[in-house]
Amino acid sequence: KQEVTQIPAALSVPEGENLVLNCSFTDSAIYNLQWFRQDPGKGLTSLLLIQSSQREQTSGRLNASLDKSSGRSTLYIAASQPGDSATYLCAAPLGAAGNKLTFGGGTRVLVKP
Amino acid sequence: EPEVTQTPSHQVTQMGQEVILRCVPISNHLYFYWYRQILGQKVEFLVSFYNNEISEKSEIFDDQFSVERPDGSNFTLKIRSTKLEDSAMYFCASKTQGTVNTEAFFGQGTRLTVV
Numbered sequence: 001k002q003e004v005t006q007i008p009a010a011l012s013v014p015e016g017e018n019l020v021l022n023c024s025f026t027d028s029a030i031y032n033l034q035w036f037r038q039d040p041g042k043g044l045t046s047l048l049l050i051q052s053s054q055r056e057q058t059s060g061r062l063n064a065s066l067d068k069s070s071g072r073s074t075l076y077i078a079a080s081q082p083g084d085s086a087t088y089l090c091a092a093p094l095g096a097a098g099n100k101l102t103f104g105g106g107t108r109v110l111v112k113p
Numbered sequence: 114e115p116e117v118t119q120t121p122s123h124q125v126t127q128m129g130q131e132v133i134l135r136c137v138p139i140s141n142h143l144y145f146y147w148y149r150q151i152l153g154q155k156v157e158f159l160v161s162f163y164n165n166e167i168s169e170k171s172e173i174f175d176d177q178f179s180v181e182r183p184d185g186s187n188f189t190l191k192i193r194s195t196k197l198e199d200s201a202m203y204f205c206a207s208k209t210q211g212t213v214n215t216e217a218f219f220g221q222g223t224r225l226t227v228v
Contacts, residue, residue: 032214043119043204043221044156051214089156099169099211100146100158 002027002094006104014112019077021107023090026071033073035064036089038106044089048075080111115139117220119205125226126195134190134223136205145188146206146217147180149173156204162188163211195227 036044050057091101147159
């Protein structure tokens with residue numbers, strides 16, 4: 001059974017600092033890992049999906065890495081801005097069919113101006 | 114940009130009442146999902162749906178829950194007799210394909226409050 005964990009649960013950084021968000025998973029036979037952003041009381045916005053065959057995936061200021069052997073994915077956000085304040089969730093598909101995602105608990109990020 | 118749309122954004126209902134949560138998935142998507150997030154807890158899978166039938170469901174998805182695709186665009190989640198513990202944010206998601214490496218797109222959620 002895949003377990004997904006995100007530590008820390010909350011993070012506060014000054015504007016301009018790079019953000020490093022961690023996601024750990026227990027089953028290294030992972031097909032991919034998806035990162036989401038969630039604003040308070042709002043839905044889930046997909047940020048990046050990184051395939052198991054990839055080591056990194058980039059979109060603008062966002063870069064996600066995936067290390068299957070260590071059971072970790074990291075989301076880097078360069079030059080953070082107050083608008084990056086949100087909760088960031090990672091999720092991995094459970095099973096080969098990938099019909100359901102297992103989510104981490106999220107990291108709540110506050111970027112202070 | 115195409116998006117998954119959910120209505121209503123917030124619903125308050127009395128315990129024991131039936132509720133229907135509505136979703137309009139992205140138009141060319143074929144695989145549909147419901148997830149929920151109880152306040153302060155992880156997002157958890159409820160059910161997946163393809164070709165007009167449930168393909169997988171979790172332990173949470175008991176006989177009180179049902180899903181339907183009544184027409185070509187809507188996908189609904191019905192809770193027959195709501196309980197206090199059904200209070201949560203409910204998310205609809207869709208994918209173009211059921212393959213594991215296809216990205217899932219989520220709606221903005223419906224906040225259900227059972228009183």
